[in-house]
Structure formats: C-alpha cells, structure tokens
Amino acid sequence: MDVSVQMFAVARDLTGCDSLTMAVPDGANVALLREQLFARFPALAAVAGSLQFAVDQEYANDSTPLVPGQEIAIIPPVSGG
Numbered sequence: 001m002d003v004s005v006q007m008f009a010v011a012r013d014l015t016g017c018d019s020l021t022m023a024v025p026d027g028a029n030v031a032l033l034r035e036q037l038f039a040r041f042p043a044l045a046a047v048a049g050s051l052q053f054a055v056d057q058e059y060a061n062d063s064t065p066l067v068p069g070q071e072i073a074i075i076p077p078v079s080g081g
Contacts (some may be wrong), residue, residue: 001023001024001026001028002021003070004021005021005073006018007074008073008074008075010047010076011044011074014043014046015044028065028066029065030062031062033072037074047076050077051076053074054075055072056070057071
C-alpha cells in the first residue's frame with residue numbers, strides 16, 4: 001500500500017525532498033515506516049530521537065497502524081520565543 005510522507009525543516013534538508021510516496025506492506029505501522037525511511041535516508045536516522053511522526057495531522061506513536069492513502073508528516077523539534 002502507498003502512503004504519502006511530508007518532510008519539514010531538518011527532515012527536508014537531510015532527505016532533499018519535500019514529500020514522497022512510500023510503499024509499505026499491508027498491516028504496517030509507524031515503526032515499520034520509520035525503519036524504511038531510515039534505511040532509505042541514513043542521515044535522517046542520525047536525528048531520529050528528535051523527530052515526531054503525525055498521521056493525518058495527529059501525533060502518532062510507533063504502534064499507530066497505517067492504511068492506504070494516509071498522509072504522514074515527519075515533524076522536527078519546534079522552538080521559538
């Protein structure tokens with residue numbers, strides 16, 4: 001199944017793309033998608049601890065299941081003042 005992955009800030013810088021479509025197996029969850037992304041973009045794995053994932057605009061944990069057509073956002077740390 002295909003899901004859409006949106007990259008922001010450092011994730012975009014490290015991958016060189018704003019968005020991409022990833023094929024994941026049926027029954028996949030955020031953890032599996034994360035593994036596939038880090039295998040494809042090793043530089044992204046270096047900042048893995050500071051990244052959050054959102055599925056259809058809601059923060060998600062590794063066990064969140066994925067379904068075809070969902071939009072996943074990789075969200076870096078946010079700061080401001």
